[in-house]
Amino acid sequence: MKKILLASAIALFMGLNAQTTFGVKAGYALSKLNPNENDIEFGGVEGSFKSKSGFYVGALVEHKFNNKFAIQGEVEYANLGGKAEISLPGITVTEKLNLNRIVIPISARYYVTPELGVYAGPYVSFKTNNKVKFEMSGMNGMVDPNAVREGEKLVERYLNNSLKSTDFGLFLGADYNVYKGLFVDARYSFGLTNMIKNPVDGEKMKMNFFQLGVGYKFK
Secondary structure, X not given: OHHHHHHHHHHHHHHHHHOEEEEEEEEEEEEEEEEOOOEEEEOOEEEEEEOEEEEEEEEEEEEEOOOOEEEEEEEEEEEEEEXXXXXXXXXXXXXXXXXXXXXXXXXXXXXXXXXXXXXXXXXXXXXXXXXXXXXXXXXXXXXXXXXXXXHHHHHHHHHHHHEOOEXXXXXXXXXXXXXXXXEEEEEEEEEOOOOEOOOOOOOOEEEEEXXXXXXXXXX
């Protein structure tokens, strides 16, 4: 009896293990910060938000229940955020707001075909650091580099003090197996959390981002 139970346990473990796949992924991220007003204030200066290009890298584990349904968990390092365009007399300053975060998505998956999977689920993200880079057009030669760096530090302190370190949202997407574990992946994530720590007069800001990348599942 013990041998039968042991053999059954081993068979069950091997069956579960055979349905579990590990992988890696990386790609392009396009993100934007979305306030509830068109303009938002940074250090007393009004600016409008635009999308910012970034990247992501990560790892995944997928468990298939059968040929159609699966669940997948991931851990990603993502360069997200947005751009704020500030207009001053004689110069336009574009502030690249790099909100570097650890993103943990968990999705329910459905395989339309053996190659094509569609999925959706929640994610949570955690701040690693905030970095700001100024790009200027106009009177560049008249701007002191030290003043530029001080301005970048000022905005970095503003982000660190004013934005929450944790963000929650939902995402949906699809991936397609190209060849023997190599796949392409596209998804859109939309934040549900108001990222402002202490909102005044109902101010809100959420972050949405689109990801397009490639990955490989080890089989």
